[in-house]
Amino acid sequence: MPIFVSRELASMRVFLRSILLGCAGLVAPLAFAAQVNGLYQVTEAVSSQQPEERAQALQRAFDTLLLRLTGSDLEGGQDELAALRKNPQPLVRQYAYEGDSLVVDFDPVATEQRLRQAGLALWGQNRPALLLWWLGRAPGNVEDDGAQLIGDGQAGAPMLREAARHRGLPLRLPLADLQEQLLATPETLTQADAGTLHDASARYDADALLAVLASERDGEWSAAWRLWLGEENTQGKVAAPSQEALADAVLLAASRFIAPHYVVAPGAAEQIVLEVSGVDVERFAELERLLGAMGATLSRMDGERLVYRLQSRPEQVRAQLRVAGLHELEHEQEPAMAEVSAEAEDEPxxxxxxxxxxW
Known part of the structure; x- marks a missing residue:
């Protein structure tokens, strides 16, 4: 369906946007995908500062970044990728030692360009906010006093945040107050029907839920996990020699499930005209944040109905809008917007x- 924008509407759009964005700060935002900070900075443990150890750490850092950007191990064959894995130095902006770790800052533009040249589908910085319900023993607690829900500000929170940061996921943790401690039982976290957990998670404005039941036996850690993203869910089990490694393995599994919903392969994007109805002030502010991260531009405003244009894949647009609570409309459900106006006859x-x- 062709859509036109008159010169008068273009001016009105700027005026209305300034008013709406000014009012948007007075209301709380809805849940929407979050911007990941430090996506191109990777920290890897090292045993020394010898050149050989540094070269190996740089390779590991590149593999970690590759997982963050693609959600896949990509164990194979592209010559371009193999060359980068062997020598990622051309993509490194700077590196520095911090204690027993090497902190590597990769150049975002050069990295994305080279990976797309290798034919890889990439995942941008705009990612679903993940709420993690982790039931297990807090680090440093050697008493066998049963599992507890690890909440924001508690002893186990830094471990979980570091694992999420390492895997490129924006993490939120529950408060783990008394009510939530009573709610977070093994039965609640492992059941396929997440109704109770979804109700308890509503106040955190998360786009995805991850429930984890962690346990330790004879020094070996294991976890059963279940993840819900929109109408889809998956589950699995992992094992690791430590709690830190276990948290990293769980967040890695989550990343591998979530990423395919958002990666965009080179050449796969197409021109999309996106029409959104039922938009009020609060929802307009959310759309600007969400679609702005996808490079969308506002083309037309008609009451509570807005039209955007962007380059993307339909599957990615659906995934992004579903986590924001929108649903796709059938074309015959509502009358389409006028295709031509008297003022727009000379517009392309x-x-x-x-x-x-x-909505």
Whole structure:
């Protein structure tokens, strides 16, 4: 469906946007995908500062970054990727030693360019906010007094945040107050129906839920986990020699499940005309943040209905909008916007795949 924008509407759009964004600060935002900070900075443990050890740490750092950006191990064959794995130095902006770790800052532009040249599908910085319900023993607690829910500000929180940071996921933790401690039983966290957990998670504005039941036996740690993303869910089990390694393994599994919903392969993007209905002030502010991260531009405003244009894949647009609570509309559900207006007869037609969503 072609859509036109008059010069008068373009001016009005700027005026209305400034008013709406000014009012948006007065209301709380809805849940939406979060921006990941430090995505291109990787920390790897080292045993020395010898050149050989540094070279190996740089290779490990590149592999970690590759997992963050693709959600896949990519164990194979591209010559371009193999060369980068062997010598990632051209992508490194700087590195420094901090204690027993090497901190590597990769150049975002050069890295993305080289990976796309290798034909890889990449995952951007805008990612679903993940709420983690972790039931296990807090680090440093050697008493066998049963598992507890690890909440924000508690002893185990830094361990979980570091694991999420290492795997490129924006993490949120529950408060773990008395009510939530009573709620977070092994039965609640492992059941397929997440209704109770979803109700308890509503106040955290998360896009995905991850429930983990961790345990230790004879020095070996294991965990059963279940993850919900929109209408989809998955589960699994992992084992590790320490709690830190266990947390990293769980967050890695979560990343591998979530990433395919958002990666965009080179050349896979297409021109999309996105129509969103039922937009009020609060929802307009959310759309600007969410679609702005996807490079969308506002094309038309018609009451509570907005039209954007962007380059993406329909599957990625659906995934992004679903985590924000929108649902896709059938084309016959509502009358389409007027295709031509008297003021827009000399405007160019916007071509592209039409997608229609609403609240």
């Amino acid at each position: 037609v916007e071509e592209g795949t039409l997608m229609r969503f609403g």
